[in-house]
Structure formats: structure tokens, C-alpha cells
Amino acid sequence: MTAVDLFMRLAQTHKPDCHMSLDGPPPETVPDPEEMARTLGSDVVGRYAAACRPVYEDLRRVIGQVSGLLILARLTSRTEIADLNEMQLCRARWREAAERLATLEAPTGLSQHKVQLTSAHHFSGEAMNAFAGLRSGVDNSTELDRMGIQIKRAYAHLEAASSSKAGLQMVDFTHACCSCAQQN
Amino acid sequence: MADYSIWVCEYSYVAKYHKSGVLYGAHNQGYVKLPYCYVVIKGRDHVAMVDVGYNDKAYGKVLGDRFGVENWRDPKVVLAEVGVAPDDVDTCFISHAHFDHFGNVEDFPKAKFYIQEREISKWVWAMSLPDRMRWMMVAVDPGDIVRGVGLAAEKRLVTVNGAMEDVLPGIDLHAAPDSHTWGSMWVTVRNDGQKQSQDTWVLAGDLVYQFSNISNSGAVVDVDTMYTPVGLAVGSQTNLILATEEMMSQVGYEARRVIPIHEEGLRDAFPSRITKDGLRVTEICLADGEKSMVA
Numbered sequence: 001m002t003a004v005d006l007f008m009r010l011a012q013t014h015k016p017d018c019h020m021s022l023d024g025p026p027p028e029t030v031p032d033p034e035e036m037a038r039t040l041g042s043d044v045v046g047r048y049a050a051a052c053r054p055v056y057e058d059l060r061r062v063i064g065q066v067s068g069l070l071i072l073a074r075l076t077s078r079t080e081i082a083d084l085n086e087m088q089l090c091r092a093r094w095r096e097a098a099e100r101l102a103t104l105e106a107p108t109g110l111s112q113h114k115v116q117l118t119s120a121h122h123f124s125g126e127a128m129n130a131f132a133g134l135r136s137g138v139d140n141s142t143e144l145d146r147m148g149i150q151i152k153r154a155y156a157h158l159e160a161a162s163s164s165k166a167g168l169q170m171v172d173f174t175h176a177c178c179s180c181a182q183q184n
Numbered sequence: 185m186a187d188y189s190i191w192v193c194e195y196s197y198v199a200k201y202h203k204s205g206v207l208y209g210a211h212n213q214g215y216v217k218l219p220y221c222y223v224v225i226k227g228r229d230h231v232a233m234v235d236v237g238y239n240d241k242a243y244g245k246v247l248g249d250r251f252g253v254e255n256w257r258d259p260k261v262v263l264a265e266v267g268v269a270p271d272d273v274d275t276c277f278i279s280h281a282h283f284d285h286f287g288n289v290e291d292f293p294k295a296k297f298y299i300q301e302r303e304i305s306k307w308v309w310a311m312s313l314p315d316r317m318r319w320m321m322v323a324v325d326p327g328d329i330v331r332g333v334g335l336a337a338e339k340r341l342v343t344v345n346g347a348m349e350d351v352l353p354g355i356d357l358h359a360a361p362d363s364h365t366w367g368s369m370w371v372t373v374r375n376d377g378q379k380q381s382q383d384t385w386v387l388a389g390d391l392v393y394q395f396s397n398i399s400n401s402g403a404v405v406d407v408d409t410m411y412t413p414v415g416l417a418v419g420s421q422t423n424l425i426l427a428t429e430e431m432m433s434q435v436g437y438e439a440r441r442v443i444p445i446h447e448e449g450l451r452d453a454f455p456s457r458i459t460k461d462g463l464r465v466t467e468i469c470l471a472d473g474e475k476s477m478v479a
Contacts, residue, residue: 061311064326067333068308074336075301075343089312148333155330164246171243171283171325172318 003134007019017145019153024119027156032114032163044107049166050106055117056161056168058097060126065090065153070127073134074144097121116161123149123154186375187354189353190385190475191469192443192450195237196220196256197463203414206446207392216394219252220284220411221445223387224266225373228353232275233295234371234387235445237285238300241329249442257461259291266477267464275352279389280365281307284321289326289331297335298351300359301343303367304329310418314318318370320418341442344369360427362419364390370427372434375469385468386431386442391424392415393446395453398428398439443468455479 018025033049069081070089081087101121106114126151134140162168201218203210223234238247240256247253259270273292275467277451278299289297307329310320335341348357354374361367370388374381392398393414402410413424428442435441440453448464450456456466456476 057315060326063319064311064324064329065308067326067329068304068311069334071304071336071341071343072308073436074333076339085311086308093312103233148337152330155327159242159327169246170327172322 010052018106019149019156022123022149022153023078024122024153025115027116027119027153027160029160030116030159031109032168033166034070034163037095045110048105048107048110049168051162052113052117053167055097055100055104055121056158058093058100059117059120059124059154059158060170062090062094062097062128063120063151063158065093065152066124066128066147067155068079069131070144070147073131073140077140079134079136079140082134087128087131090128094121094125098125113161116157120154122159123150123157127151127154185377186227186383186469186471187377188225188373188375188469189266189471190373190387190443191224191226191462191476192221192445192466192468193224193262193266194219194221194463194465195259195262196253198251198253202447203288208413210415210416214423216448217448218393219448220256222262222285223371223389223443223445224263224268225371226266226474228269230274230352231272232277232352232355233273233292234389235279235285236276236292238284239290240374242287242325243283247366252327255462256467257463260287265459265463266350277357277369277387278303279370279387279391281328281367282365282390283325283328284323284356285344285363285389286328287325289328290337296340296342297332298348298357300361300367300369301345302359302361302370303365304332304343304368322418354381358430360391360423360430360440361368361425363427364414364417364419366418368419368427370431370464384435384441386435388431388442388444390416390446391427391431392442392444394444395439395449396442398432398442409443 033045073081127147130147200215203213203216222237225232244256249473259420270291271294273295276295278297281303293309332341344357346359351357354377356372357369358368368391370386370391373385375383397412397414399409400412402408411425411428413421417424433440451467454466454468455478458464465478
């Protein structure tokens with residue numbers, strides 16, 4: 001993660017509770033696979049997009065789960081969350097995503113897309129691993145605040161890597177109230 | 185005497201929605217218009233909402249391009265039609281966590297949000313399931329749960345376990361577990377403030393999409409009408425029917441007092457008007473001294 005002067009960053013741009021105050025490449029919209037297909041050719045991009053999908057799905061799930069568990073931790077002040085079965089499954093999925101990311105080869109022009117996925121993985125892992133550090137009988141607000149910022153940042157990176165036509169999208173609309181008159 | 189005014193405000197719509205999504209089993213019966221709405225409840229020094237819609241920045245292009253969702257308008261524009269602003273809203277009841285109901289919390293910076301705790305906990309569980317069971321997590325955006333983290337940190341998220349009476353004076357929440365979603369709920373307004381109210385309104389969320397879910401033809405079983413559940417249930421259609429019965433019993437079986445929010449036919453049951461943006465405002469009832477917003 002790139003180090004940026006903390007004083008300047010906080011003074012000029014972001015409040016401490018802003019997810020942009022965390023170090024690392026910023027979450028920013030990058031050329032998505034659909035866009036790149038026009039310049040790189042659809043085969044090479046199509047292969048990349050297909051390889052991205054399971055990583056994206058893993059991260060989408062990890063971010064959702066960690067967020068839900070964070071709400072639970074905040075509202076109940078309970079710290080055993082790290083021991084829940086859901087958390088173990090979440091860790092397993094995060095590790096799977098790490099393995100997939102390690103073998104994901106981004107074609108030239110899509111390296112920034114992979115950076116967004118890697119950053120989403122990094123920040124979701126930071127938040128997830130921090131559950132183990134919560135202590136019973138004390139006020140964990142500071143830790144929970146930090147985890148909240150990390151998961152928000154992870155989501156921002158994954159959102160930046162989203163591409164509807166490449167099948168990388170946050171919401172599965174196929175059975176939603178709008179899932180009719182599908183155009184394509 | 186009426187404590188609250190209630191308006192159903194359309195903020196977008198799908199022009200052609202397959203009827204089998206609205207009505208369980210109505211296959212090959214064509215399409216109906218499906219308005220997207222939220223409900224504004226104003227009175228007793230409160231402005232409350234049932235659901236908050238979705239944020240077009242996040243979903244608009246996909247919904248427009250792929251699913252034919254049209255004419256989304258910002259809550260500032262929609263709520264102005266009934267004389268309130270998003271900043272005036274102090275309470276939001278989230279009927280369930282689907283993106284088109286829970287997808288725009290950021291536009292209501294002063295509101296406290298109520299949602300069933302089961303809606304969150306079961307969704308976290310569903311997210312942990314293998315990919316082959318992915319169907320059980322449709323239509324929920326992890327981003328909405330991420331934003332829920334922020335609300336919880338600000339002490340603006342209240343998770344409810346089952347029913348909750350007098351959340352605001354005369355307004356109750358009721359759970360319908362494992363129905364449309366894991367932790368759906370409906371909102372009951374006892375508009376005369378009495379425990380045994382003679383003026384009850386039920387705001388049904390997605391437990392009822394349209395009036396036909398309450399009064400569908402019962403010819404097939406030789407009765408005049410019967411309940412027929414909505415097409416989508418991650419829980420069960422049985423639980424939808426049981427919830428419908430409970431909602432109906434609360435309003436003394438007067439079907440027009442159970443308010444569906446995906447119902448174009450509200451215009452036939454209540455006064456309404458079309459705004460300059462082509463969206464409908466329906467006036468369900470008026471508090472004492474409140475002026476009509478549809479006259």
C-alpha cells in the first residue's frame with residue numbers, strides 16, 4: 001500500500017472517519033473489462049472477466065458478511081463473533097479469494113482493475129481479522145469504528161471494479177421486483 | 185380524529201412487469217405496471233417513512249438498461265410533492281433489505297432506521313452458503329449492509345426482534361419471518377391512537393404487492409376471492425398467506441386498509457394525482473388539520 005503523508009491527507013481532504021483516510025491506492029473507477037474489450041479484443045478480456053467473476057463473488061460475500069457481523073458486534077457488544085461458524089466460513093472464502101487473486105493475470109490495460117480487486121481483498125481482510133482483537137468487558141468502539149472504515153473502503157474498491165456486462169455486479173437482480181422485460 | 189397523514193409516493197416504475205412475479209402461479213398471463221413507491225407518514229410531530237427506495241447513482245443504469253425501470257426521481261423531488269424534505273424525516277421503517285426498499289439511507293441523514301434483526305442475521309448466514317445456493321441472496325446489495333454499519337455506529341440503526349408496539353405513538357411494527365424475505369415486517373398505524381383502533385392502516389411492504397394478493401379470484405376452489413401470495417418468497421408462500429391473514433384481521437378485513445406499494449390500482453381506491461414528473465402521489469388519509477396534497 002502506498003504511504004501518503006497523514007497530516008496532509010487529513011488536513012486537506014478527509015476526516016479521520018472517512019474511508020479515504022486509509023493508506024493505499026484510491027478506489028476509483030477504472031476501465032472495466034467491457035470497455036477494454038474494444039481495444040484489447042474480446043477473447044483476452046473475456047478470459048480475464050471470467051477469471052474475475054469468482055474473485056468478485058467471494059469479495060462481495062466477504063464484505064456483506066463482515067458488515068453484517070459488524071452490525072451484530074456493535075449492537076450487542078458481544079465479542080464471540082470471531083468464533084461463529086459464519087466467521088469461519090467467511091475466512092475460508094477470503095483465503096479462497098487470495099488464492100484466486102494470486103493466479104489472476106490481468107492483461108495490459110486492466111492492471112488497475114486488478115488493483116481494485118486486490119485492495120478490496122486487503123481491506124476486507126483487515127476488517128475481518130480485527131474481530132479476533134475485540135475484547136469482552138471493555139469498550140471496543142474505537143476498534144469497531146476502524147473496522148467500519150475498512151469495510152467501507154473495501155466496498156468502494158469492489159464497486160470501482162464492478163461491470164454489469166462483465167458479470168461483476170453487486171446485486172443479483174434476477175428475481176428482484178424489477179426482473180422483467182430484460183433487455184439483453 | 186386522525187393523528188397521521190399517510191401518502192404513498194411513487195419514485196420510479198417498471199412499465200411491464202411479468203404478472204407471475206406479482207401473483208403466485210399467474211404464468212403466461214402477461215404484464216402489469218409495477219410502481220416503485222415509499223410511504224410518508226406525517227403527524228404527532230414526526231415525519232416517518234416506510235422504506236427509502238434505491239439510489240439511482242448506484243443502480244440506475246443497470247436497472248434502466250437491463251430491466252426497463254423508468255423515471256427514477258430523487259427523494260427531494262418526490263417528497264416535496266407532499267410538502268416535506270428528506271431532512272425532515274426522523275424515522276424510517278425498513279420493511280425488508282431488498283435494494284429498492286433499503287438502498288438509499290444516505291438521503292435521510294437525520295432519520296433513525298428500524299429493521300428486523302432477522303433480516304440482517306439470516307442474510308449474513310445466506311451469504312455464507314455455497315454458490316449452488318446463491319438464489320437465497322437475490323436482490324440485496326452488500327453496500328446497503330455496509331451503510332448499515334455506519335448507521336449502527338451513529339446509533340441510528342435499531343434492530344427489532346418481532347413485534348414492537350408504539351415505536352411512534354400509535355405506530356406498531358409486526359414481523360413476518362421467512363416470508364418474502366427472512367425478516368420482512370409491516371407497519372400498522374392506529375390512527376385514532378386507541379389500542380382497539382377503529383381507524384387502522386397497514387403498510388404492507390412487499391408482503392402484498394397489489395390488491396390482487398388479497399382479493400384474487402377463488403373460482404378454482406369455488407369461493408369468491410382468496411389470498412394469493414406474491415411470486416417471490418425466500419421463505420414460503422404459506423408464511424405470506426399467514427401474514428396476510430394477520431394484516432387483514434388488524435383492519436377488520438377491510439381490504440382497502442392494507443396498503444400495497446407496488447399497486448397502480450391505488451388510484452381507484454384513494455384520491456391521487458400525477459406530478460409534473462409523471463409519478464403518482466396517493467393520499468391514503470389526512471391528519472386533523474392537514475391539507476390535501478392531491479386536491
